[in-house]
Every structure is written in C-alpha cells, then in structure tokens.
Amino acid sequence: MKLEPSVRDAVLAAIPRLRAFGISLTGNVDRADDLVQETLARALANINSFEPGTNMQAWLFTILRNLFRSEYRKRRREVEDAEGRYAETLVTQPEQTSQLEYKEMRVALAKLPDDQREALILVGASGFSYEEAAAICGCAVGTIKSRVNRARNRLAAELAIESPEDLGPDSQVRAVVAPKGR
Amino acid sequence: MKPKPGKPGSAMQFGGSSQTAQPAGKLDKEVQTKIGQQLRAMYDEVVRQGVPDRFAELLRKFEQPDTKPNGDGDPKP
Secondary structure (H helix, E strand, C coil): CCCCHHHHHHHHHHHHHHHHHHHHHHCCHHHHHHHHHHHHHHHHHCHHHCCCCCCHHHHHHHHHHHHHHHHHHHHHHHHCCCHHHHHHCCCCCCCCCCHHHHHHHHHHHHCCCHHHHHHHHHHHCCCCCHHHHHHHHCCCHHHHHHHHHHHHHHHHHHHHCCCHHHCCCHHHHHHHHCCCCC | CCCCCCCCCHHHHHCCCCCCCCCHHHHHHHHHHHHHHHHHHHHHHHHCCCCCHHHHHHHHHHHCCCCCCCCCCCCCC
16 A cells, blocks of 8 residues: 555654654563554554644554553563563663663663653653643643653652762662672 | 661661751752753664664555565566
C-alpha cells in the first residue's frame, strides 16, 4: 500500500524519538526496538485511522505507550523481579561516553513506577506539553503534572545519594558495607 | 568509638541537624536542573542515531510488499 509522502515522512521523522521513548521506558535497547517495530506495524495497519493534520508523533507515542503497558504488565508478572534486580539488568549503550552517568539515571528511572516514568520522559525529555502528555497517557492534565513532580522528587532523592558530598550519615553505612582496608 | 545506637533514626538527633540549615531550595533547584539536563542528554543521544535500517526497511516493505531485493532469479534489466 502506498503511503502519502507526507505521512511516510512524518512516520520516518518520528522514529528516532519513538526509539528514545521506548529505551527510556524499557531501559533496554533490544526490547525498545521490538516495541518500536510492533508500534510501526500496528500504526501502518491502521494508518487510515490517522487524521491528517494531527500530530503523527503523538499518535505513534500513544500506540507505543499502550503496547508497552499491556506487554509489560504480562512480563512483570512473569519475571516477578525485585526492582533493584531488574535495574541491574538494564542494558546501556556501549558507545556512550558518559555511560556511567546515564547508567545511574537509567537505574533510577527504572525504579520509578511506570506512570511516573512515562510522564517524566514525555514532558522532561520528549518535549511534549502537559496537555499532549495527558492525551498520550489518557489521563487528566493535573494528573500528569503531579506524576512529573513526584518523579522528579524521587529521581532527585535517588541520584543525590550517589554523589559523595551529599552523603551524611550514609557514609558510615557505606564504609561498613564496603570495607576497603582489609 | 561509640557503639551504634540501637534505634534507627536516633542517630539523626545526635547530628545537630538544626545547625546545618542549608539553602535546601537552591540545592533542590540545582539537582532538578541537572536531572533535566541528563534526561534530555540521554534521550537526545538516541535521537541522534537516526532511523535504523530495520525500520526504514519495514516502511519500504509495507509500501511495496511484492519487491524482493534478493529474490529468486530476479532478472536484471
């Protein structure tokens, strides 16, 4: 089936961001790419229900987000993994120069509840407005705002622990946990 | 050295936490700014990778399901 050139261009243009969204959600490049593949297959099969003139990127994000939610709910139940263990299995990209920094961020992201993570990524990284993010997630604008705020606070708490100068009483704990001397 | 206090949390009262009143709001803002930058940097790094072949190929196949690039006995013009 031939696509309208404008539609094809819009789909192609959305793919890099769609991948970034998928990787942020899953923390895993391969899983994200499978998710993108499935998203594109669904989108193309239903391309006639896309309304020309509306936001292709938001449409594709909505499909990916819903696929992730349904696929992931199943997977989570299967794996029954502890949050921390899951976080440790996250794949980071080998070519990254600041791999460590991103790894901390990915681990912290993985610990967020799904609804907070997706809201934060949509608004804080993808550049969607609160209104657009609410439409993608199928919830109220106020809900998105509070999810983004909670996500930011949790990330801040999570990441602040990683920097030594912020360590208060925890440095004692760390010294006990990781004895260097002997 | 003193042995550790038995109750969690009791150590906090020792520490003189009322003395170390930091400008928490400012620190928060710095942390939030850094988080925002890191999120976007992480995201943009993927965006810069562009469109992987498998997805460009998927679109091509959707538009022309019959063409087989390495089909059997495809006579070249």
